[in-house]
Amino acid sequence: MSLFLPSLRKPSVIPGFGLTLGLTLSWLGLLVLLPLAALILKAANLGLMGFLASVTTPRVLAALRLSFGLSLLAAAINTVFGLLIAWVLVRYDFPFRRFVEALVDIPFALPTAVAGIALTAIYAPNGIIGSLLAPMGIKIAFTPLGILIALIFIGIPFVVRAVEPVLADLDADVEEAAHCLGATALQTFQRVILPTAFPALTTGFALAFARAVGEYGSVIFIAGNLPMVSEIAPLLIVVKLEEFEYEQATAIAVVMLFVSLLILFGINSMQAWSRWRFLRAEA
Amino acid sequence: MTLRSVRRDPLAVRVALIGAALFFLALFIGLPLITVFIQAFAKGWSAYRGAITDPISLAAVRLTLLTAAIAVPINTIFGIMAAWVITKFRFHGRSLLITLIDIPFSVSPVIAGLIYVLLFGLQGWLGPWLKEHDIKVIFAVPGIVLATMFVTFPFVARELIPLMEEQGTEDEEAALSLGASPLQTFFRVTLPNIRWGLLYGVLLCNARAMGEFGAVSVVSGHIRGHTNTMPLHVEILYNEYDFTAAFAVASLLAMLALLTLAAQSLLEWKLARGRHRTVHEH
Numbered sequence: 028m029s030l031f032l033p034s035l036r037k038p039s040v041i042p043g044f045g046l047t048l049g050l051t052l053s054w055l056g057l058l059v060l061l062p063l064a065a066l067i068l069k070a071a072n073l074g075l076m077g078f079l080a081s082v083t084t085p086r087v088l089a090a091l092r093l094s095f096g097l098s099l100l101a102a103a104i105n106t107v108f109g110l111l112i113a114w115v116l117v118r119y120d121f122p123f124r125r126f127v128e129a130l131v132d133i134p135f136a137l138p139t140a141v142a143g144i145a146l147t148a149i150y151a152p153n154g155i156i157g158s159l160l161a162p163m164g165i166k167i168a169f170t171p172l173g174i175l176i177a178l179i180f181i182g183i184p185f186v187v188r189a190v191e192p193v194l195a196d197l198d199a200d201v202e203e204a205a206h207c208l209g210a211t212a213l214q215t216f217q218r219v220i221l222p223t224a225f226p227a228l229t230t231g232f233a234l235a236f237a238r239a240v241g242e243y244g245s246v247i248f249i250a251g252n253l254p255m256v257s258e259i260a261p262l263l264i265v266v267k268l269e270e271f272e273y274e275q276a277t278a279i280a281v282v283m284l285f286v287s288l289l290i291l292f293g294i295n296s297m298q299a300w301s302r303w304r305f306l307r308a309e310a
Numbered sequence: 311m312t313l314r315s316v317r318r319d320p321l322a323v324r325v326a327l328i329g330a331a332l333f334f335l336a337l338f339i340g341l342p343l344i345t346v347f348i349q350a351f352a353k354g355w356s357a358y359r360g361a362i363t364d365p366i367s368l369a370a371v372r373l374t375l376l377t378a379a380i381a382v383p384i385n386t387i388f389g390i391m392a393a394w395v396i397t398k399f400r401f402h403g404r405s406l407l408i409t410l411i412d413i414p415f416s417v418s419p420v421i422a423g424l425i426y427v428l429l430f431g432l433q434g435w436l437g438p439w440l441k442e443h444d445i446k447v448i449f450a451v452p453g454i455v456l457a458t459m460f461v462t463f464p465f466v467a468r469e470l471i472p473l474m475e476e477q478g479t480e481d482e483e484a485a486l487s488l489g490a491s492p493l494q495t496f497f498r499v500t501l502p503n504i505r506w507g508l509l510y511g512v513l514l515c516n517a518r519a520m521g522e523f524g525a526v527s528v529v530s531g532h533i534r535g536h537t538n539t540m541p542l543h544v545e546i547l548y549n550e551y552d553f554t555a556a557f558a559v560a561s562l563l564a565m566l567a568l569l570t571l572a573a574q575s576l577l578e579w580k581l582a583r584g585r586h587r588t589v590h591e592h
Contacts, residue, residue, distance in 0.1 A: 111330060115327050118319075129575050133343060136514075136568075261524065280424050288413070
């Protein structure tokens, strides 16, 4: 192994390249890549027509549409409020700012099932907010609106954490220059700050979207889980598994896996591209 | 106008933006968190204690602790190795490796469970062989541990990679040229440098390992007292309309989340201070 490995890398005196690369690849392969390959192989057994037939039944299409549609909407809402929260945390000082800073990470740390039952208790017709809205005829829990609430909850930290460092690094000189050239505060925001923060906002949006599409625990309690109406795609996979319809479950999973990987590679290429652009600008 | 005043928005704007941000956070994050504890103690302390000390709840706590005790150390070791090879060397396919390590973050937890069912389940690739040798993976503890390891795989590496990238290889090169062995170099030079970041990654990995729901739910089979972790037990209690008990067990998980975040704030402060000090020493 050590005979050909050195040609793959730049020379270095640091030891352990073969050992750590070998173990990392083995573990990654056994735990992650091999099982994912098994999923794709299983779907391949269906054949193209069988695969298409599995993922185009009305129930599957409805679930995919619901999952992707609501995830897009939740990610869009999170992008707006995530930018607002990051702005407030970076730019302003107010009481308990550090506490609020830590609060943003709660959706990362709180188990999804816990979030799910808490949100349901709040938005159910007899809950704190649900009981306020019920007389107006607005139902949130057990409808797609409830799913949206859960997806907003789990997605918000992704945008805040993606945008915060960029806002903190903004050069005061640039804003000063914009001001001297006669820009109003709003113009400075639109033409100077927003374009700078745009790559980070896109990353945050994509991360929040990817997480929302696959989310299960926080959604299933509040969703109502009515087929064709409020049944998300991950739940449909579980339902199909419980009915021993492995092919159907696998086919839906492959569609979702494909979209997730597309987003992941998209984000990583975008980050590599902006690093490259940054390095070129430095040089 | 001075530089500061350009950046300083009018008071009305500041108050409105802070108000809107705080309202959003209070509604979407603060309220759910408080609700967990209000509901858990809705029927008083003795009902809460009763729900937590119930033998089936205790079995769920034990299984959750066992799962984390296996998954977290293994993922920590591999996280350190992955971060080492990625940050200390430059090689072909390095950025592809970083992306591959991130995969479990972007895959739905349900899919994480499904892939192990397809591999080890009765109808899976290895199912017949496992049955012949009387080994149970799916609907048993090994499946739960595997699914947990999958979803927590990237945490330690993700935390260490930026930190070790920033530190470079100079310290290690110095130690090696002074005659330290590779192991001595790692334990006396690298490990002290990365300890706070490592601890941070381990804490996040642990929080997710104990709280994972979707992936574990698919492989567990929900056998009471045997393959129910705490989050799964919360679901069962909730579906049986035993809300107080469900929220009581949930409150333990919420406390774990709060402790993790408190430790995170402390470590971030330590990391910032450590960085500050290195800047001064140079």
